[in-house]
Amino acid sequence: MAKKEIEPLNKIFVTDIRGIIEQSRRNAVRSVDFCRVQMYWNIGRRIQVEEQKGKKRADYGSFLLKNLSKELEPEYGSGFSYRQLAFCRKFYTLYPIVNAVRSQLNWTQYRDLIAIDDPDKREYYELETVNNAWTSRELERQIHSQLYERLLMSSDKEKVLAVARKQRIPxxxxxxxxxxxxxxxxxxxxxxxxxxxxxxxxxxxxxxxxxxxxxxxxxxxxxxxxxxxxxxxxxxxxxxxxxxxxxxxxxxxxxxxxxxxxxxxxxxxxxxxxxxxxxxxxxxxxxxxxxxxxxxxxxxxxxxxxxxxxxxxxxxxxxxxxxxxxxxxxxxxxxxxxxxxx
Missing domain, CATH: 3.40.1350.10 (Trna Endonuclease; Chain: A, domain 1)
Structure with a gap:
Protein backbone atom coordinates (compact mmCIF):
# COMPACT_ATOMS: atom_id res chain seq x y z
CA MET A 1 0.00 0.00 0.00
CA ALA A 2 1.48 3.31 -1.12
CA LYS A 3 2.38 5.76 1.62
CA LYS A 4 0.07 8.76 1.55
CA GLU A 5 1.90 12.02 0.87
CA ILE A 6 1.54 14.74 3.46
CA GLU A 7 -0.09 17.82 2.01
CA PRO A 8 1.94 21.07 2.30
CA LEU A 9 0.77 23.49 4.96
CA ASN A 10 -1.53 26.29 3.94
CA LYS A 11 0.52 29.51 3.65
CA ILE A 12 -2.20 31.60 5.29
CA PHE A 13 -2.24 29.22 8.25
CA VAL A 14 1.54 29.46 8.70
CA THR A 15 1.38 33.26 8.39
CA ASP A 16 -1.30 33.39 11.09
CA ILE A 17 0.81 31.27 13.47
CA ARG A 18 3.85 33.47 12.86
CA GLY A 19 1.70 36.53 13.56
CA ILE A 20 0.57 35.05 16.88
CA ILE A 21 4.18 34.34 17.88
CA GLU A 22 5.45 37.79 16.92
CA GLN A 23 2.56 39.55 18.67
CA SER A 24 3.14 37.49 21.81
CA ARG A 25 6.82 38.43 21.78
CA ARG A 26 5.95 42.12 21.44
CA ASN A 27 3.42 41.84 24.26
CA ALA A 28 6.02 40.15 26.45
CA VAL A 29 8.52 42.97 25.84
CA ARG A 30 5.87 45.60 26.59
CA SER A 31 4.89 43.74 29.74
CA VAL A 32 8.49 43.67 30.96
CA ASP A 33 8.92 47.35 30.11
CA PHE A 34 5.80 48.32 32.04
CA CYS A 35 6.84 46.23 35.04
CA ARG A 36 10.03 48.26 35.06
CA VAL A 37 8.04 51.50 34.93
CA GLN A 38 5.86 50.32 37.84
CA MET A 39 8.96 49.37 39.81
CA TYR A 40 10.50 52.83 39.44
CA TRP A 41 7.17 54.50 40.26
CA ASN A 42 6.88 52.48 43.48
CA ILE A 43 10.49 53.23 44.36
CA GLY A 44 9.79 56.95 43.84
CA ARG A 45 6.72 56.76 46.06
CA ARG A 46 8.62 54.98 48.82
CA ILE A 47 11.47 57.50 48.62
CA GLN A 48 9.06 60.41 48.97
CA VAL A 49 7.34 58.81 51.97
CA GLU A 50 10.73 58.35 53.65
CA GLU A 51 11.74 61.92 52.82
CA GLN A 52 8.66 63.26 54.57
CA LYS A 53 9.98 61.84 57.84
CA GLY A 54 13.12 63.93 57.65
CA LYS A 55 11.73 66.99 55.92
CA LYS A 56 13.01 69.28 58.68
CA ARG A 57 16.54 68.74 57.32
CA ALA A 58 17.13 70.70 54.13
CA ASP A 59 19.70 68.24 52.79
CA TYR A 60 17.89 65.07 53.85
CA GLY A 61 16.66 64.21 50.35
CA SER A 62 20.14 64.24 48.86
CA PHE A 63 21.53 62.35 51.84
CA LEU A 64 18.81 59.70 51.51
CA LEU A 65 19.39 59.11 47.78
CA LYS A 66 23.17 58.94 48.09
CA ASN A 67 23.06 56.37 50.86
CA LEU A 68 20.31 54.35 49.23
CA SER A 69 22.35 54.21 46.05
CA LYS A 70 25.35 52.94 48.00
CA GLU A 71 23.20 50.10 49.33
CA LEU A 72 21.52 49.15 46.05
CA GLU A 73 24.01 49.78 43.23
CA PRO A 74 26.59 47.11 44.23
CA GLU A 75 23.82 44.51 44.36
CA TYR A 76 21.52 45.56 41.50
CA GLY A 77 23.72 47.58 39.16
CA SER A 78 23.72 51.06 37.61
CA GLY A 79 19.94 51.08 37.27
CA PHE A 80 19.88 52.19 40.90
CA SER A 81 22.47 54.95 40.84
CA TYR A 82 21.93 58.26 42.64
CA ARG A 83 20.83 59.89 39.35
CA GLN A 84 18.41 57.08 38.55
CA LEU A 85 16.88 57.23 42.02
CA ALA A 86 16.46 60.99 41.62
CA PHE A 87 14.54 60.26 38.41
CA CYS A 88 12.31 57.83 40.35
CA ARG A 89 11.51 60.49 42.91
CA LYS A 90 10.69 63.07 40.22
CA PHE A 91 8.67 60.46 38.30
CA TYR A 92 6.40 59.90 41.29
CA THR A 93 6.17 63.64 41.95
CA LEU A 94 4.95 64.30 38.38
CA TYR A 95 2.71 61.22 38.22
CA PRO A 96 1.42 60.73 41.78
CA ILE A 97 -1.67 58.85 40.62
CA VAL A 98 -0.82 55.35 39.44
CA ASN A 99 -3.62 55.37 36.84
CA ALA A 100 -1.88 58.29 35.12
CA VAL A 101 1.09 56.05 34.28
CA ARG A 102 0.60 54.77 30.74
CA SER A 103 1.35 51.15 29.92
CA GLN A 104 2.26 52.14 26.33
CA LEU A 105 5.35 54.03 27.50
CA ASN A 106 8.63 52.51 28.63
CA TRP A 107 11.05 53.86 31.21
CA THR A 108 13.37 55.44 28.64
CA GLN A 109 10.45 57.47 27.30
CA TYR A 110 9.36 58.48 30.78
CA ARG A 111 12.87 59.67 31.55
CA ASP A 112 12.74 61.96 28.51
CA LEU A 113 9.30 63.21 29.55
CA ILE A 114 10.10 63.97 33.19
CA ALA A 115 13.13 65.99 32.05
CA ILE A 116 10.64 68.49 30.49
CA ASP A 117 9.71 71.21 32.98
CA ASP A 118 6.80 72.72 31.01
CA PRO A 119 3.71 70.61 31.93
CA ASP A 120 1.86 71.42 28.67
CA LYS A 121 4.88 70.51 26.59
CA ARG A 122 5.36 67.30 28.57
CA GLU A 123 1.69 66.36 28.13
CA TYR A 124 1.90 67.00 24.37
CA TYR A 125 4.86 64.66 23.88
CA GLU A 126 3.31 62.05 26.17
CA LEU A 127 0.04 62.03 24.19
CA GLU A 128 1.68 62.07 20.78
CA THR A 129 4.03 59.23 21.73
CA VAL A 130 0.99 57.10 22.58
CA ASN A 131 -1.11 58.30 19.61
CA ASN A 132 1.64 57.64 17.06
CA ALA A 133 3.35 54.68 18.76
CA TRP A 134 6.69 56.48 18.75
CA THR A 135 9.75 54.52 19.76
CA SER A 136 12.13 55.91 22.37
CA ARG A 137 14.42 57.14 19.61
CA GLU A 138 11.58 58.86 17.75
CA LEU A 139 10.40 60.63 20.92
CA GLU A 140 13.93 61.79 21.67
CA ARG A 141 14.32 63.11 18.13
CA GLN A 142 11.03 65.01 18.22
CA ILE A 143 11.97 66.65 21.51
CA HIS A 144 15.43 67.61 20.28
CA SER A 145 14.07 68.99 16.99
CA GLN A 146 11.70 71.28 18.94
CA LEU A 147 8.54 69.79 17.40
CA TYR A 148 6.26 71.36 20.01
CA GLU A 149 7.74 74.82 19.51
CA ARG A 150 7.58 74.54 15.72
CA LEU A 151 3.89 73.68 15.86
CA LEU A 152 3.23 76.64 18.15
CA MET A 153 4.69 78.91 15.48
CA SER A 154 1.61 78.37 13.32
CA SER A 155 -1.04 77.52 15.93
CA ASP A 156 -1.91 78.36 19.52
CA LYS A 157 -1.15 76.11 22.48
CA GLU A 158 -4.76 75.12 23.19
CA LYS A 159 -5.34 73.94 19.61
CA VAL A 160 -2.11 71.92 19.59
CA LEU A 161 -3.00 70.23 22.88
CA ALA A 162 -6.63 69.65 21.84
CA VAL A 163 -5.48 67.76 18.74
CA ALA A 164 -3.05 65.67 20.83
CA ARG A 165 -5.86 64.94 23.31
CA LYS A 166 -8.10 63.94 20.37
CA GLN A 167 -10.61 66.57 21.43
CA ARG A 168 -10.63 68.14 17.98
CA ILE A 169 -9.55 67.40 14.43
CA PRO A 170 -7.09 69.78 12.71
Whole structure:
Protein backbone atom coordinates (compact mmCIF):
# COMPACT_ATOMS: atom_id res chain seq x y z
CA MET A 1 0.00 0.00 0.00
CA ALA A 2 1.48 3.31 -1.12
CA LYS A 3 2.38 5.76 1.62
CA LYS A 4 0.07 8.76 1.55
CA GLU A 5 1.90 12.02 0.87
CA ILE A 6 1.54 14.74 3.46
CA GLU A 7 -0.09 17.82 2.01
CA PRO A 8 1.94 21.07 2.30
CA LEU A 9 0.77 23.49 4.96
CA ASN A 10 -1.53 26.29 3.94
CA LYS A 11 0.52 29.51 3.65
CA ILE A 12 -2.20 31.60 5.29
CA PHE A 13 -2.24 29.22 8.25
CA VAL A 14 1.54 29.46 8.70
CA THR A 15 1.38 33.26 8.39
CA ASP A 16 -1.30 33.39 11.09
CA ILE A 17 0.81 31.27 13.47
CA ARG A 18 3.85 33.47 12.86
CA GLY A 19 1.70 36.53 13.56
CA ILE A 20 0.57 35.05 16.88
CA ILE A 21 4.18 34.34 17.88
CA GLU A 22 5.45 37.79 16.92
CA GLN A 23 2.56 39.55 18.67
CA SER A 24 3.14 37.49 21.81
CA ARG A 25 6.82 38.43 21.78
CA ARG A 26 5.95 42.12 21.44
CA ASN A 27 3.42 41.84 24.26
CA ALA A 28 6.02 40.15 26.45
CA VAL A 29 8.52 42.97 25.84
CA ARG A 30 5.87 45.60 26.59
CA SER A 31 4.89 43.74 29.74
CA VAL A 32 8.49 43.67 30.96
CA ASP A 33 8.92 47.35 30.11
CA PHE A 34 5.80 48.32 32.04
CA CYS A 35 6.84 46.23 35.04
CA ARG A 36 10.03 48.26 35.06
CA VAL A 37 8.04 51.50 34.93
CA GLN A 38 5.86 50.32 37.84
CA MET A 39 8.96 49.37 39.81
CA TYR A 40 10.50 52.83 39.44
CA TRP A 41 7.17 54.50 40.26
CA ASN A 42 6.88 52.48 43.48
CA ILE A 43 10.49 53.23 44.36
CA GLY A 44 9.79 56.95 43.84
CA ARG A 45 6.72 56.76 46.06
CA ARG A 46 8.62 54.98 48.82
CA ILE A 47 11.47 57.50 48.62
CA GLN A 48 9.06 60.41 48.97
CA VAL A 49 7.34 58.81 51.97
CA GLU A 50 10.73 58.35 53.65
CA GLU A 51 11.74 61.92 52.82
CA GLN A 52 8.66 63.26 54.57
CA LYS A 53 9.98 61.84 57.84
CA GLY A 54 13.12 63.93 57.65
CA LYS A 55 11.73 66.99 55.92
CA LYS A 56 13.01 69.28 58.68
CA ARG A 57 16.54 68.74 57.32
CA ALA A 58 17.13 70.70 54.13
CA ASP A 59 19.70 68.24 52.79
CA TYR A 60 17.89 65.07 53.85
CA GLY A 61 16.66 64.21 50.35
CA SER A 62 20.14 64.24 48.86
CA PHE A 63 21.53 62.35 51.84
CA LEU A 64 18.81 59.70 51.51
CA LEU A 65 19.39 59.11 47.78
CA LYS A 66 23.17 58.94 48.09
CA ASN A 67 23.06 56.37 50.86
CA LEU A 68 20.31 54.35 49.23
CA SER A 69 22.35 54.21 46.05
CA LYS A 70 25.35 52.94 48.00
CA GLU A 71 23.20 50.10 49.33
CA LEU A 72 21.52 49.15 46.05
CA GLU A 73 24.01 49.78 43.23
CA PRO A 74 26.59 47.11 44.23
CA GLU A 75 23.82 44.51 44.36
CA TYR A 76 21.52 45.56 41.50
CA GLY A 77 23.72 47.58 39.16
CA SER A 78 23.72 51.06 37.61
CA GLY A 79 19.94 51.08 37.27
CA PHE A 80 19.88 52.19 40.90
CA SER A 81 22.47 54.95 40.84
CA TYR A 82 21.93 58.26 42.64
CA ARG A 83 20.83 59.89 39.35
CA GLN A 84 18.41 57.08 38.55
CA LEU A 85 16.88 57.23 42.02
CA ALA A 86 16.46 60.99 41.62
CA PHE A 87 14.54 60.26 38.41
CA CYS A 88 12.31 57.83 40.35
CA ARG A 89 11.51 60.49 42.91
CA LYS A 90 10.69 63.07 40.22
CA PHE A 91 8.67 60.46 38.30
CA TYR A 92 6.40 59.90 41.29
CA THR A 93 6.17 63.64 41.95
CA LEU A 94 4.95 64.30 38.38
CA TYR A 95 2.71 61.22 38.22
CA PRO A 96 1.42 60.73 41.78
CA ILE A 97 -1.67 58.85 40.62
CA VAL A 98 -0.82 55.35 39.44
CA ASN A 99 -3.62 55.37 36.84
CA ALA A 100 -1.88 58.29 35.12
CA VAL A 101 1.09 56.05 34.28
CA ARG A 102 0.60 54.77 30.74
CA SER A 103 1.35 51.15 29.92
CA GLN A 104 2.26 52.14 26.33
CA LEU A 105 5.35 54.03 27.50
CA ASN A 106 8.63 52.51 28.63
CA TRP A 107 11.05 53.86 31.21
CA THR A 108 13.37 55.44 28.64
CA GLN A 109 10.45 57.47 27.30
CA TYR A 110 9.36 58.48 30.78
CA ARG A 111 12.87 59.67 31.55
CA ASP A 112 12.74 61.96 28.51
CA LEU A 113 9.30 63.21 29.55
CA ILE A 114 10.10 63.97 33.19
CA ALA A 115 13.13 65.99 32.05
CA ILE A 116 10.64 68.49 30.49
CA ASP A 117 9.71 71.21 32.98
CA ASP A 118 6.80 72.72 31.01
CA PRO A 119 3.71 70.61 31.93
CA ASP A 120 1.86 71.42 28.67
CA LYS A 121 4.88 70.51 26.59
CA ARG A 122 5.36 67.30 28.57
CA GLU A 123 1.69 66.36 28.13
CA TYR A 124 1.90 67.00 24.37
CA TYR A 125 4.86 64.66 23.88
CA GLU A 126 3.31 62.05 26.17
CA LEU A 127 0.04 62.03 24.19
CA GLU A 128 1.68 62.07 20.78
CA THR A 129 4.03 59.23 21.73
CA VAL A 130 0.99 57.10 22.58
CA ASN A 131 -1.11 58.30 19.61
CA ASN A 132 1.64 57.64 17.06
CA ALA A 133 3.35 54.68 18.76
CA TRP A 134 6.69 56.48 18.75
CA THR A 135 9.75 54.52 19.76
CA SER A 136 12.13 55.91 22.37
CA ARG A 137 14.42 57.14 19.61
CA GLU A 138 11.58 58.86 17.75
CA LEU A 139 10.40 60.63 20.92
CA GLU A 140 13.93 61.79 21.67
CA ARG A 141 14.32 63.11 18.13
CA GLN A 142 11.03 65.01 18.22
CA ILE A 143 11.97 66.65 21.51
CA HIS A 144 15.43 67.61 20.28
CA SER A 145 14.07 68.99 16.99
CA GLN A 146 11.70 71.28 18.94
CA LEU A 147 8.54 69.79 17.40
CA TYR A 148 6.26 71.36 20.01
CA GLU A 149 7.74 74.82 19.51
CA ARG A 150 7.58 74.54 15.72
CA LEU A 151 3.89 73.68 15.86
CA LEU A 152 3.23 76.64 18.15
CA MET A 153 4.69 78.91 15.48
CA SER A 154 1.61 78.37 13.32
CA SER A 155 -1.04 77.52 15.93
CA ASP A 156 -1.91 78.36 19.52
CA LYS A 157 -1.15 76.11 22.48
CA GLU A 158 -4.76 75.12 23.19
CA LYS A 159 -5.34 73.94 19.61
CA VAL A 160 -2.11 71.92 19.59
CA LEU A 161 -3.00 70.23 22.88
CA ALA A 162 -6.63 69.65 21.84
CA VAL A 163 -5.48 67.76 18.74
CA ALA A 164 -3.05 65.67 20.83
CA ARG A 165 -5.86 64.94 23.31
CA LYS A 166 -8.10 63.94 20.37
CA GLN A 167 -10.61 66.57 21.43
CA ARG A 168 -10.63 68.14 17.98
CA ILE A 169 -9.55 67.40 14.43
CA PRO A 170 -7.09 69.78 12.71
CA UNK A 171 -8.91 72.28 10.52
CA UNK A 172 -6.04 73.94 8.68
CA UNK A 173 -2.80 72.70 7.09
CA UNK A 174 -0.81 74.93 9.42
CA UNK A 175 -1.96 72.86 12.40
CA UNK A 176 -0.45 69.71 10.92
CA UNK A 177 2.48 70.71 8.71
CA UNK A 178 5.71 71.95 10.28
CA UNK A 179 7.92 74.80 9.17
CA UNK A 180 10.83 74.30 9.17
CA UNK A 181 11.15 70.56 8.65
CA UNK A 182 14.25 68.83 9.96
CA UNK A 183 15.32 66.04 7.57
CA UNK A 184 18.68 65.02 9.03
CA UNK A 185 17.58 61.35 8.97
CA UNK A 186 17.90 61.32 5.16
CA UNK A 187 21.66 60.92 5.56
CA UNK A 188 22.59 63.17 2.62
CA UNK A 189 26.23 64.23 2.45
CA UNK A 190 27.22 67.80 3.20
CA UNK A 191 27.36 68.68 -0.47
CA UNK A 192 26.00 72.08 -1.54
CA UNK A 193 25.28 70.73 -5.05
CA UNK A 194 22.75 67.95 -4.88
CA UNK A 195 19.77 67.44 -7.14
CA UNK A 196 16.07 67.44 -6.39
CA UNK A 197 15.88 63.83 -7.53
CA UNK A 198 18.55 62.89 -4.94
CA UNK A 199 16.48 64.49 -2.19
CA UNK A 200 13.30 62.87 -3.49
CA UNK A 201 14.96 59.44 -3.59
CA UNK A 202 16.28 59.89 -0.05
CA UNK A 203 12.78 60.83 1.15
CA UNK A 204 11.27 57.72 -0.47
CA UNK A 205 13.97 55.54 1.11
CA UNK A 206 13.09 57.00 4.52
CA UNK A 207 9.39 57.44 3.84
CA UNK A 208 8.09 56.44 7.26
CA UNK A 209 10.32 58.93 9.07
CA UNK A 210 9.56 61.64 6.49
CA UNK A 211 5.80 61.22 7.01
CA UNK A 212 6.36 61.41 10.75
CA UNK A 213 8.33 64.65 10.38
CA UNK A 214 5.76 66.04 7.95
CA UNK A 215 2.94 65.82 10.49
CA UNK A 216 0.09 63.61 11.70
CA UNK A 217 -2.25 61.57 9.50
CA UNK A 218 -0.22 61.35 6.28
CA UNK A 219 -0.28 58.38 3.89
CA UNK A 220 1.81 57.87 0.73
CA UNK A 221 -0.03 57.77 -2.62
CA UNK A 222 2.45 58.19 -5.47
CA UNK A 223 5.87 59.42 -6.57
CA UNK A 224 6.38 61.33 -9.84
CA UNK A 225 2.66 61.25 -10.56
CA UNK A 226 2.13 61.95 -14.28
CA UNK A 227 -0.35 64.65 -15.28
CA UNK A 228 -1.26 65.08 -18.94
CA UNK A 229 -2.75 68.45 -19.96
CA UNK A 230 -3.48 68.24 -23.68
CA UNK A 231 -0.04 67.46 -25.14
CA UNK A 232 2.01 68.62 -22.16
CA UNK A 233 3.30 66.24 -19.49
CA UNK A 234 3.95 67.21 -15.89
CA UNK A 235 5.19 65.12 -12.97
CA UNK A 236 4.27 65.81 -9.34
CA UNK A 237 7.16 64.88 -7.04
CA UNK A 238 5.06 63.34 -4.25
CA UNK A 239 1.35 62.79 -3.76
CA UNK A 240 0.13 62.10 -0.22
CA UNK A 241 -3.22 61.97 1.52
CA UNK A 242 -4.04 63.30 4.99
CA UNK A 243 -6.78 61.34 6.72
CA UNK A 244 -7.28 63.99 9.44
CA UNK A 245 -7.78 66.86 6.98
CA UNK A 246 -9.39 64.47 4.43
CA UNK A 247 -7.59 65.85 1.40
CA UNK A 248 -4.84 65.20 -1.12
CA UNK A 249 -1.43 66.74 -0.40
CA UNK A 250 0.93 67.39 -3.31
CA UNK A 251 4.60 68.03 -2.50
CA UNK A 252 7.08 69.74 -4.79
CA UNK A 253 10.78 69.64 -3.85
CA UNK A 254 13.12 72.51 -4.65
CA UNK A 255 16.75 72.44 -3.53
CA UNK A 256 17.23 76.16 -4.10
CA UNK A 257 15.51 79.35 -2.98
CA UNK A 258 11.81 79.36 -3.82
CA UNK A 259 10.64 81.49 -6.77
CA UNK A 260 7.21 82.75 -7.83
CA UNK A 261 7.39 80.33 -10.79
CA UNK A 262 7.73 77.42 -8.34
CA UNK A 263 4.63 78.59 -6.49
CA UNK A 264 2.72 78.97 -9.76
CA UNK A 265 3.60 75.42 -10.79
CA UNK A 266 2.46 74.08 -7.42
CA UNK A 267 -0.79 76.06 -7.70
CA UNK A 268 -1.46 74.38 -11.06
CA UNK A 269 -0.99 70.92 -9.52
CA UNK A 270 -3.34 71.82 -6.64
CA UNK A 271 -5.96 73.05 -9.13
CA UNK A 272 -5.67 69.80 -11.11
CA UNK A 273 -6.26 67.60 -8.06
CA UNK A 274 -9.16 69.80 -6.92
CA UNK A 275 -10.88 69.70 -10.31
CA UNK A 276 -10.05 66.16 -11.45
CA UNK A 277 -9.12 63.89 -8.52
CA UNK A 278 -10.96 65.24 -5.48
CA UNK A 279 -14.27 63.65 -4.46
CA UNK A 280 -17.21 65.95 -3.64
CA UNK A 281 -17.05 65.25 0.11
CA UNK A 282 -13.28 65.76 0.37
CA UNK A 283 -11.60 69.03 1.32
CA UNK A 284 -9.46 71.17 -0.95
CA UNK A 285 -6.03 69.88 -1.95
CA UNK A 286 -3.01 71.17 -0.04
CA UNK A 287 0.22 72.04 -1.81
CA UNK A 288 3.56 71.99 0.00
CA UNK A 289 6.65 73.53 -1.56
CA UNK A 290 9.56 71.93 0.28
CA UNK A 291 12.41 74.36 -0.34
CA UNK A 292 15.95 74.98 0.86
CA UNK A 293 15.23 78.68 1.41
CA UNK A 294 12.23 80.98 1.10
CA UNK A 295 11.39 84.65 1.01
CA UNK A 296 8.18 85.07 2.99
CA UNK A 297 7.32 88.31 1.21
CA UNK A 298 7.63 86.67 -2.23
CA UNK A 299 5.41 83.82 -1.06
CA UNK A 300 2.84 86.24 0.34
CA UNK A 301 2.75 88.43 -2.80
CA UNK A 302 2.58 85.50 -5.21
CA UNK A 303 -0.35 83.76 -3.55
CA UNK A 304 -3.89 85.15 -3.08
CA UNK A 305 -4.60 86.99 0.17
CA UNK A 306 -7.15 84.35 1.18
CA UNK A 307 -4.76 81.47 0.43
CA UNK A 308 -5.16 78.56 2.84
CA UNK A 309 -3.91 75.63 0.80
CA UNK A 310 -0.41 76.50 -0.53
CA UNK A 311 2.44 76.31 1.98
CA UNK A 312 6.15 76.91 1.54
CA UNK A 313 8.17 75.06 4.16
CA UNK A 314 11.94 75.21 4.55
CA UNK A 315 13.86 72.01 5.16
CA UNK A 316 17.07 71.50 7.10
CA UNK A 317 19.20 68.50 6.16
CA UNK A 318 21.21 68.64 9.35
CA UNK A 319 19.98 68.95 12.90
CA UNK A 320 20.78 72.46 14.16
CA UNK A 321 22.01 72.90 17.71
CA UNK A 322 19.34 73.18 20.39
CA UNK A 323 20.32 76.81 21.04
CA UNK A 324 20.02 77.72 17.36
CA UNK A 325 16.66 76.00 17.02
CA UNK A 326 15.29 77.79 20.07
CA UNK A 327 16.56 81.14 18.75
CA UNK A 328 14.97 80.54 15.32
CA UNK A 329 11.65 79.47 16.82
CA UNK A 330 11.66 82.49 19.12
CA UNK A 331 12.40 84.86 16.23
CA UNK A 332 9.60 83.48 14.06
CA UNK A 333 7.19 83.50 16.99
CA UNK A 334 7.97 87.15 17.76
CA UNK A 335 7.44 88.12 14.12
CA UNK A 336 4.12 86.27 14.10
CA UNK A 337 2.93 87.99 17.30
CA UNK A 338 4.04 91.37 15.96
CA UNK A 339 1.95 90.91 12.81
CA UNK A 340 -1.05 89.87 14.93
CA UNK A 341 -0.84 93.14 16.86
CA UNK A 342 -0.87 95.30 13.69
Missing amino acids: ETPQEVIKDPMVLEFLGLERNPEYYERDLETAIINHLQRFLLELGNGFAFIARQRRILLEDDEFFVDLVLYNRLLRCFVVVEIKTEKVTHQDLGQLQMYVNYFDRVEKLPDERKTIGILLCAEKNDTVVKMTLPEDNETILASEFKLYMPSKERLIAEVKQVREEFERKQEL
